[in-house]
Amino acid sequence: MSGDLPSAARIISIAEENTRVKTFVLDAETQAQPGQFAMVWLPGVDEKPFSLVDDHPLTFTIARVGLFTRQVHALHVGDRLWWRGPFGRGFEIRETDGVHLLIGGGYGAAPLVFLARRLRAAGQRVVAIIGAKTKTELLLETRFAAMGCTVIVATEDGSAGVRGLATDVAWNVAQQETVAAVYACGPEGMLSAVELLCTGRHLPGQVSREGYMRCGLGVCGSCHYGPWLVCRDGPVFATNSE
Amino acid sequence: MRTTSPDLRVDLCRVRLPNPLVLASGILGTSAQLLERVARCGAGAVTTKSCGPVPRTGHPNPTVIDWGHGLINAVGLPNPGVEAEVEIIAVARELLAPLGVPLIASIFADTVAGFAAVAERISAARPDLIEINISCPNVAAELGRPFALDAVSAAQVTAAVRAATELPIIVKLSPNVTDIVAIARAVEGAGADAIAAINTLGPGMVIDVESGRPILANRVGGVSGPAIRPIAVRCVYDICTAVNVPVVGIGGVSCGRDAVEMLMAGATAVGVGSAVYRGGPEVFGRIRDELAEWMSAHGYTSLSDFRGIAHER
Numbered sequence: 001m002s003g004d005l006p007s008a009a010r011i012i013s014i015a016e017e018n019t020r021v022k023t024f025v026l027d028a029e030t031q032a033q034p035g036q037f038a039m040v041w042l043p044g045v046d047e048k049p050f051s052l053v054d055d056h057p058l059t060f061t062i063a064r065v066g067l068f069t070r071q072v073h074a075l076h077v078g079d080r081l082w083w084r085g086p087f088g089r090g091f092e093i094r095e096t097d098g099v100h101l102l103i104g105g106g107y108g109a110a111p112l113v114f115l116a117r118r119l120r121a122a123g124q125r126v127v128a129i130i131g132a133k134t135k136t137e138l139l140l141e142t143r144f145a146a147m148g149c150t151v152i153v154a155t156e157d158g159s160a161g162v163r164g165l166a167t168d169v170a171w172n173v174a175q176q177e178t179v180a181a182v183y184a185c186g187p188e189g190m191l192s193a194v195e196l197l198c199t200g201r202h203l204p205g206q207v208s209r210e211g212y213m214r215c216g217l218g219v220c221g222s223c224h225y226g227p228w229l230v231c232r233d234g235p236v237f238a239t240n241s242e
Numbered sequence: 243m244r245t246t247s248p249d250l251r252v253d254l255c256r257v258r259l260p261n262p263l264v265l266a267s268g269i270l271g272t273s274a275q276l277l278e279r280v281a282r283c284g285a286g287a288v289t290t291k292s293c294g295p296v297p298r299t300g301h302p303n304p305t306v307i308d309w310g311h312g313l314i315n316a317v318g319l320p321n322p323g324v325e326a327e328v329e330i331i332a333v334a335r336e337l338l339a340p341l342g343v344p345l346i347a348s349i350f351a352d353t354v355a356g357f358a359a360v361a362e363r364i365s366a367a368r369p370d371l372i373e374i375n376i377s378c379p380n381v382a383a384e385l386g387r388p389f390a391l392d393a394v395s396a397a398q399v400t401a402a403v404r405a406a407t408e409l410p411i412i413v414k415l416s417p418n419v420t421d422i423v424a425i426a427r428a429v430e431g432a433g434a435d436a437i438a439a440i441n442t443l444g445p446g447m448v449i450d451v452e453s454g455r456p457i458l459a460n461r462v463g464g465v466s467g468p469a470i471r472p473i474a475v476r477c478v479y480d481i482c483t484a485v486n487v488p489v490v491g492i493g494g495v496s497c498g499r500d501a502v503e504m505l506m507a508g509a510t511a512v513g514v515g516s517a518v519y520r521g522g523p524e525v526f527g528r529i530r531d532e533l534a535e536w537m538s539a540h541g542y543t544s545l546s547d548f549r550g551i552a553h554e555r
C-alpha cells in the first residue's frame with residue numbers, strides 16, 4: 001500500500017484557450033465530481049491546486065500567473081505532470097425543473113465546464129454566464145456552446161457580449177426564467193454578489209471558493225475559511241439561502 | 243447494576259479537560275474558529291499551530307503526503323508570528339470558554355532567549371497552558387538542530403521559559419534520540435509541568451520512483467500516524483517510569499482502543515493529529531465515544547482506574 005502518492009501522467013494534448021490559459025489533457029483518468037480539485041506537482045518546482053475540467057481523461061485548464069504555472073505552460077505533449085486527488089467536495093447536482101445557472105469568472109469557468117457536461121448528460125437545461133474584464137480574457141465560452149448550453153458573455157468594458165458584470169446578467173436571467181439552482185466559481189467579489197442573488201431570489205446556490213492549499217488533505221489548516229477547510233469541506237460551499 | 247456513563251474528565255497541570263483527547267499542534271490549529279470547531283467536535287483541549295517570534299512562510303509544496311501507513315510532512319512551521327498569534331489566541335479563548343475546553347499555545351524559536359521572549363509575549367493572551375515545541379525535525383537547515391535532541395539544551399529552553407511565564411508549561415519531546423528518558427528527566431528538573439511525547443519520527447524520506455526525486459520539497463520530513471504508534475507508546479511508557487509530571491501521549495492514535503493503550507502506558511492525556519486526515523475534525527467525538535464505551539464494557543468509571551496499568555503487569 002503506497003497511500004495517495006502523486007502519480008505521473010503524460011500530456012496527450014495541449015490547447016491554447018487564450019493568451020494566458022492552456023488546457024492540458026493527460027493520459028490518466030479518475031472518478032470525480034465537478035468542482036473537486038487535484039494537487040498538480042512538477043518535481044523540483046512546486047505543487048499547486050487545480051480544478052478538474054474532466055476526469056476521463058484527466059484535464060486541467062491552467063492560467064499562467066506565476067512561477068509554477070509558467071513552468072507548466074512550458075511543457076509539451078509527451079511531457080509528464082504529477083497529480084494527487086481528487087480532493088474536496090464538488091458541486092451537488094439536483095435534477096429539477098428550470099434552468100441551471102452557471103456563473104464563471106476568470107479560470108472559474110474551468111470547473112463549470114465539467115459541471116455543464118454532467119448536467120447536459122443528465123438532460124438538464126444550462127445557462128452559462130461567462131464574465132471577464134475584456135474580450136481577450138474570456139475563457140472556455142465556446143466549450144459551453146458546443147455542449148448545447150445557452151451562453152451569455154459579459155465583459156466589463158463591453159468588448160464582447162453584454163457590457164457589465166456576470167452577476168448583473170444573472171439577476172436578469174433569474175427574472176425571466178425559472179432557475180433550478182445557481183453554481184458559481186470566480187473571484188471572491190463575484191461570489192459575494194452571487195450570494196446576494198441567491199438570498200434575494202431564494203435560489204439554492206453553490207459557490208466554489210479558494211484557499212491557500214498546502215496539504216490538500218484537511219490537516220495543515222492552511223486553507224481555513226472561517227471554521228471550514230476549503231480543501232475538505234469545500235471548495236464548493238452552499239450559499240445557505242434555501 | 244446501575245450503569246452510569248464513565249467520567250472522562252482529567253486534570254492536566256490543574257487545568258480541567260472535559261476528556262483526555264487533545265488536538266495535537268500543527269493540525270488545524272491555524273485559526274480561532276477552527277480551534278472552536280475541533281472543540282465542538284469533541285476534543286478535550288486544543289493546541290495551536292506552533293508559533294515563532296516572526297512570521298514564517300514555511301517550505302514549498304509538496305509538504306504533506308499520505309505514504310500509505312500514515313503521513314510524512316515538512317510543512318516548515320509556517321506561522322503568522324507571535325504578534326498576530328496573540329490576537330488569534332485572544333479570540334480563541336473567548337470562543338472556547340463557554341465550551342469548557344482549554345487552549346494550549348504551542349511556541350518555538352531558534353534560540354533559548356527567543357523561546358523566553360515568545361513565551362512571555364504569548365502569556366499576555368492567557369492561554370491555559372504553553373507547549374514548548376523543541377522537537378520539530380523539519381527546520382534544521384534554518385533553525386538548527388532541535389533542542390530536544392540534547393538534554394542540556396532541552397533543559398536550558400525549559401528553564402528560560404519557566405522564568406518567563408507563570409503559566410503551566412508542557413515540553414514536547416522528540417522520539418529521534420537514543421535516550422528519551424534522559425531528556426524527560428532533564429526537562430522535569432528544569433521546571434516542566436508536563437511532557438508531551440512524541441513529535442514526528444525520523445526524519446523520513448519518500449521518493450517518487452518515476453522522477454527519482456524525493457517527493458517532499460524539503461526532501462525529508464517527520465513521519466506520523468498509525469505507523470509510529472508502537473514507538474510513541476514505548477516512549478510514553480518509558481517516560482512515565484522516570485518522571486512524576488503528567489505526560490500527554492501523542493502518536494498514531496486514531497480510535498478509542500488506541501487512546502486506551504496510551505492511557506495504559508501512563509499518559510494523563512492523549513494527543514490526536516494525523517487521524518484528522520481520515521476522520522475529519524469529527525474524529526474527536528468518535529474516539530471519545532469509543533473510549534467511553536470501552537470503559538463501560540470493562541466496568542471502569544474513571545480514567546485513573548486503568549491509567550498506567552501496563553506498568554504493573
Ligand SMILES: Cc1cc2nc3c(=O)[nH]c(=O)nc-3n(C[C@H](O)[C@H](O)[C@H](O)COP(=O)(O)OP(=O)(O)OC[C@H]3O[C@@H](n4cnc5c(N)ncnc54)[C@H](O)[C@@H]3O)c2cc1C
Nearest residue numbers: 048049050051061062063066067068069107110211212213
Ligand atoms: C480549489 C482551487 C482550484 C483552482 N483551480 C484552478 C484552475 O482550474 N485553473 C487555474 O489556472 N488556477 C486554479 N487555481 C489557482 C492556482 O492554484 C494558482 O493560480 C496557482 O497556484 C499559482 O501558482 P504560481 O506559482 O504560478 O503563481 P504564484 O505567483 O505562486 O501565485 C499567484 C497566485 O496564485 C494563488 N496561489 C498560489 N499558490 C497557491 C496555493 N498553494 N493554493 C491556492 N492558491 C495559490 C495566490 O492567489 C497567488 O497570489 C485554483 C486554486 C484553488 C485553491
Ligand SMILES: Cc1cc2nc3c(=O)[nH]c(=O)nc-3n(C[C@H](O)[C@H](O)[C@H](O)COP(=O)(O)O)c2cc1C
Nearest residue numbers: 266267268292315375440441466467493494515516
Ligand atoms: C502536518 C503536520 C504538522 C505538524 N506541525 C506541528 C507543529 O507545528 N508543532 C508541533 O509541536 N508538532 C507538529 N506536528 C506533530 C504532531 O503534533 C504530532 O506530535 C505528531 O504528528 C504525532 O501524532 P499523530 O500521529 O497523531 O499525528 C505536526 C504533524 C503533522 C502531521
Ligand code: FES
Nearest residue numbers: 214216219221231
Ligand atoms: S490545505 Fe491543508 S488543511 Fe486544507
